Amino acid sequence: MVSESPxxxxxxxxxxxxxxxPKPQNQNQNPKPEKGASGGEKAKxxxxxxxxxxxxxxxxxxxxxxxxxxxxxxxxxxVSNSVDSRQASFAPPTTSGPSKPQRPxxxxxxxxxxxxxxxxxxxxxxxxxxxxxxxxxxxxxxxxHPIIIRLGVLMSSGQLRGANARTMGMMSAFxxxxxxxxxxxxxxxxxxxxxYLSPMIAWLEGCRPKGVGGGxxxxxxxxxxxxxxxxxxxxxxxxxxxxxxAIGLYLRDRIEFADKVxxxxxxxxxxxxxxxxxxxxxxxxxxxxxxxxxxxKASDPEAGFKVVVVDSxxxxxxxxxxxxxxxxxxxxxxxxxxxxxxxxxxxDLVLLGGSALHSDGALYSRSGxxxxxxxxxxxxxxxxACVETYKFGEKVVLDGVATNELxxxxxxxxxxNNVNFGIKKDDLSTTGGVGKHNxxxxxxxxxxxxxxLITAVCTEIGFIPPSSVPTVLGKASSxx
Amino acid sequence: MxxxxxxLSLSPAPSARGGSRPAAxxxxxxxxxGKGFDVINAYKRAIEDDKVPHPIAAILALVELIEASTxxxxxxxxxxxxxxxxALINTQPSLGVRAGCQLWERFFALSMGGEDFPSYKRxxxxxxxxxxxxxxxxxxxxIANLAVDFLRDDCVILTHSxxxxxxxxxxxxxxxxxxxxxxVTEARPAxxxxxxxxxxxxxxxxxxxxxxxxxxxxxxxxxxxxVGSEAVxxxxxxxSSVGTYQVALVAKAMQKPxxxxxxxxxxxxxYPLSQTDLPIPSTSTTSSTFxxxxxxSNQKHQVSxxxxxxxxxxxxxxxxxxxxxxxxxxxxxxxxPQSRSPVVPGTPTEGMGGNRIEMTREMESINPTVDVTTPDxxxxxxxxxxxxxxPTSVSQYLVAQFSS
Numbered sequence: 001m002v003s004e005s006p007x008x009x010x011x012x013x014x015x016x017x018x019x020x021x022p023k024p025q026n027q028n029q030n031p032k033p034e035k036g037a038s039g040g041e042k043a044k045x046x047x048x049x050x051x052x053x054x055x056x057x058x059x060x061x062x063x064x065x066x067x068x069x070x071x072x073x074x075x076x077x078x079v080s081n082s083v084d085s086r087q088a089s090f091a092p093p094t095t096s097g098p099s100k101p102q103r104p105x106x107x108x109x110x111x112x113x114x115x116x117x118x119x120x121x122x123x124x125x126x127x128x129x130x131x132x133x134x135x136x137x138x139x140x141x142x143x144x145h146p147i148i149i150r151l152g153v154l155m156s157s158g159q160l161r162g163a164n165a166r167t168m169g170m171m172s173a174f175x176x177x178x179x180x181x182x183x184x185x186x187x188x189x190x191x192x193x194x195x196y197l198s199p200m201i202a203w204l205e206g207c208r209p210k211g212v213g214g215g216x217x218x219x220x221x222x223x224x225x226x227x228x229x230x231x232x233x234x235x236x237x238x239x240x241x242x243x244x245x246a247i248g249l250y251l252r253d254r255i256e257f258a259d260k261v262x263x264x265x266x267x268x269x270x271x272x273x274x275x276x277x278x279x280x281x282x283x284x285x286x287x288x289x290x291x292x293x294x295x296x297k298a299s300d301p302e303a304g305f306k307v308v309v310v311d312s313x314x315x316x317x318x319x320x321x322x323x324x325x326x327x328x329x330x331x332x333x334x335x336x337x338x339x340x341x342x343x344x345x346x347x348d349l350v351l352l353g354g355s356a357l358h359s360d361g362a363l364y365s366r367s368g369x370x371x372x373x374x375x376x377x378x379x380x381x382x383x384x385a386c387v388e389t390y391k392f393g394e395k396v397v398l399d400g401v402a403t404n405e406l407x408x409x410x411x412x413x414x415x416x417n418n419v420n421f422g423i424k425k426d427d428l429s430t431t432g433g434v435g436k437h438n439x440x441x442x443x444x445x446x447x448x449x450x451x452x453l454i455t456a457v458c459t460e461i462g463f464i465p466p467s468s469v470p471t472v473l474g475k476a477s478s479x480x
Numbered sequence: 481m482x483x484x485x486x487x488l489s490l491s492p493a494p495s496a497r498g499g500s501r502p503a504a505x506x507x508x509x510x511x512x513x514g515k516g517f518d519v520i521n522a523y524k525r526a527i528e529d530d531k532v533p534h535p536i537a538a539i540l541a542l543v544e545l546i547e548a549s550t551x552x553x554x555x556x557x558x559x560x561x562x563x564x565x566x567a568l569i570n571t572q573p574s575l576g577v578r579a580g581c582q583l584w585e586r587f588f589a590l591s592m593g594g595e596d597f598p599s600y601k602r603x604x605x606x607x608x609x610x611x612x613x614x615x616x617x618x619x620x621x622x623i624a625n626l627a628v629d630f631l632r633d634d635c636v637i638l639t640h641s642x643x644x645x646x647x648x649x650x651x652x653x654x655x656x657x658x659x660x661x662x663x664v665t666e667a668r669p670a671x672x673x674x675x676x677x678x679x680x681x682x683x684x685x686x687x688x689x690x691x692x693x694x695x696x697x698x699x700x701x702x703x704x705x706x707v708g709s710e711a712v713x714x715x716x717x718x719x720s721s722v723g724t725y726q727v728a729l730v731a732k733a734m735q736k737p738x739x740x741x742x743x744x745x746x747x748x749x750x751y752p753l754s755q756t757d758l759p760i761p762s763t764s765t766t767s768s769t770f771x772x773x774x775x776x777s778n779q780k781h782q783v784s785x786x787x788x789x790x791x792x793x794x795x796x797x798x799x800x801x802x803x804x805x806x807x808x809x810x811x812x813x814x815x816x817p818q819s820r821s822p823v824v825p826g827t828p829t830e831g832m833g834g835n836r837i838e839m840t841r842e843m844e845s846i847n848p849t850v851d852v853t854t855p856d857x858x859x860x861x862x863x864x865x866x867x868x869x870x871p872t873s874v875s876q877y878l879v880a881q882f883s884s
């Protein structure tokens with residue numbers, strides 16, 4: 001995934017350079033003075049708080065390990081540093097020039113829009129928003145491995161989407177980082193490496209929150225590094241090899257094989273003549289459907305099932321999944337979410353993917369999933385969530401407000417045929433606050449589906465009811 | 481597909497069923513020829529004993545298989561067991577067989593290793609035998625002990641069909657001088673409710689047989705519903721003789737407590753999403769007539785299921801059959817319409833009693849024998865594992881057991 005992409009972000013460089021460049025700078029420079037003066041106080045303090053928190057987190061990670069290293073050498077670098085330099089770099093426009101075009105064309109410039117308007121909204125001001133990462137500052141500061149920077153850009157631009165893809169991208173990037181890493185002379189690898197990695201983890205988190213699955217993977221990686229400390233004498237190269245291999249095994253066992261087993265399990269539930277409803281896009285669900293189709297055709301060429309791909313604005317991810325399914329020869333129907341209530345009574349199964357499954361069995365998935373499950377429950381259609389166990393989170397999340405992500409609102413108001421209701425982007429962004437039109441566009445990326453709406457969770461250990469998630473979590477933690 | 485079935489081994493059971501499972505037969509005989517051991521017959525012998533439930537009979541059959549086995553390695557024995565298991569699962573309609581086979585498989589996998597092969601085999605056999613002879617009956621005892629506390633003096637119980645565990649519980653309460661009255665459903669088509677009635681009245685317990693269609697009528701007089709089960713599935717639901725689901729629904733609607741009794745060897749690793757989502761092989765003598773050419777392709781998967789209560793694809797009085805066959809909304813069965821026998825199961829026959837029209841055998845045979853009671857309708861599942869479990873904790877127990 002990642003290996004293909006270097007050409008992609010660089011390709012739009014020429015196209016994206018000219019038209020986009022002037023705007024972001026204006027947007028970014030303008031709000032800043034205003035913020036201090038007018039109602040931006042809250043937003044700013046929130047940002048400061050966040051900065052402090054991150055710095056504290058970095059310090060805590062480093063402090064537990066090794067102090068001398070944290071004081072002088074490269075590990076000290078902290079995110080607060082990088083944030084400062086990021087802001088500073090806006091001042092001389094020339095420095096930001098060369099790196100800006102790396103942003104892909106389809107990446108909208110949400111910073112002005114989302115920052116100034118949404119942070120005014122008290123209910124959602126605490127949520128992280130997708131912000132364009134400042135690659136130039138990141139490159140200059142030199143503490144971040146280039147592959148991590150590229151990954152951050154891919155994540156925040158939305159080119160690398162989906163929990164599995166992002167986690168795999170992140171872990172394979174860290175694998176490269178560990179390969180390239182050289183432990184300083186006085187330091188011990190298992191103490192130094194986490195300090196070396198933590199600014200990168202923080203930077204990625206700034207590009208896009210890594211989610212429960214990514215968090216679990218990072219936690220696992222840190223515990224693996226810690227275990228190196230217990231294992232005693234091994235050369236640096238051996239330790240690095242061990243980690244590289246372990247990451248490979250993790251990716252294989254927890255994601256690739258897990259998906260394979262999930263597909264094997266879930267395809268048993270799709271029978272000849274069924275109508276299967278899916279929502280948006282999930283790599284696992286796609287795989288289940290493709291394999292079910294392949295198997296069914298292999299056993300009986302006459303047999304088959306239909307798929308209804310339900311989609312919703314503004315991301316319209318279902319289209320990609322539609323492409324994969326139709327090209328495999330599966331008869332598909334494409335509808336948008338509002339039409340679902342008329343289609344669902346004819347459905348036999350709802351298959352959902354998810355970003356996380358919380359310990360109460362609640363599914364954290366693309367916003368709109370809860371509506372699909374609600375309707376399915378109403379019509380007594382079984383809802384199966386396909387989730388790998390590495391996405392199981394120990395938290396309990398009660399609603400989609402406390403934890404969520406703010407997506408780009410760019411596309412919310414511009415509908416495809418360019419009717420803008422007379423609202424220009426500048427109206428929203430430059431005035432600050434809710435703008436001339438008293439309007440706060442809001443795009444939450446995820447929502448929470450309560451466990452009562454989910455019939456079964458399909459994992460690599462088989463089908464389980466959502467109520468059994470804690471059992472699985474308990475087992476997993478006892479193993480690790 | 482393995483070659484032609486050898487006439488020596490495995491001949492009686494499948495051929496008695498009109499050769500309904502050619503694939504299963506060739507499976508077992510093809511790779512096991514020379515051993516000459518027939519698991520299915522062993523199973524049938526075991527199940528003849530009225531006291532032996534399906535899972536235990538399956539385990540007994542597998543233990544006998546080990547005894548008869550000439551394999552000299554653990555791997556060889558394991559592969560023979562796998563073949564035997566598959567033969568049982570693919571031919572026996574009871575889900576309890578599958579549960580028993582799963583249990584034995586897990587036991588086999590866990591006990592592997594350590595000793596040398598002969599002593600390992602001996603210990604497997606002795607453990608299997610003692611489990612079937614001692615542990616299994618104890619399970620029922622334990623359940624009866626636990627469940628009897630739920631029965632108050634002077635209470636009215638509704639039970640469905642015939643369950644040895646339920647009867648044992650009621651008899652125990654009777655012995656404790658609790659005055660208990662029992663309504664039992666007739667449970668068509670097997671009418672096993674009559675057997676329950678027979679046993680209870682013989683023991684002096686007032687018992688009335690209720691029509692299956694009168695369950696809702698009688699529910700207001702009932703204090704609690706007590707049922708047995710064929711298997712407990714991972715969702716925490718029950719698979720048991722058909723009609724249990726509707727009894728549970730009526731009980732829920734009338735807010736009567738619904739308790740299920742299940743021995744822990746009936747726990748089955750399966751998660752049904754709907755009534756038709758059960759791995760029941762299509763081997764009852766009548767439904768096998770519907771299957772012909774389609775079976776070979778279906779055999780690749782573990783079990784080919786025929787969905788009960790399909791609408792007939794041929795309508796007797798010469799309506800064009802096109803509607804059923806090509807309507808995109810209708811669900812075709814796994815066997816293609818062409819392969820169905822021309823005997824239409826929809827035609828009723830005149831019964832002996834004059835005007836009354838009765839169901840034909842074919843009509844009965846396309847009806848299901850078991851249904852799935854969803855966990856939300858069950859108050860408690862009383863098992864031999866200790867305190868009565870809610871369906872949620874049953875599923876948690878199952879997940880903990882199977883995910884290891």
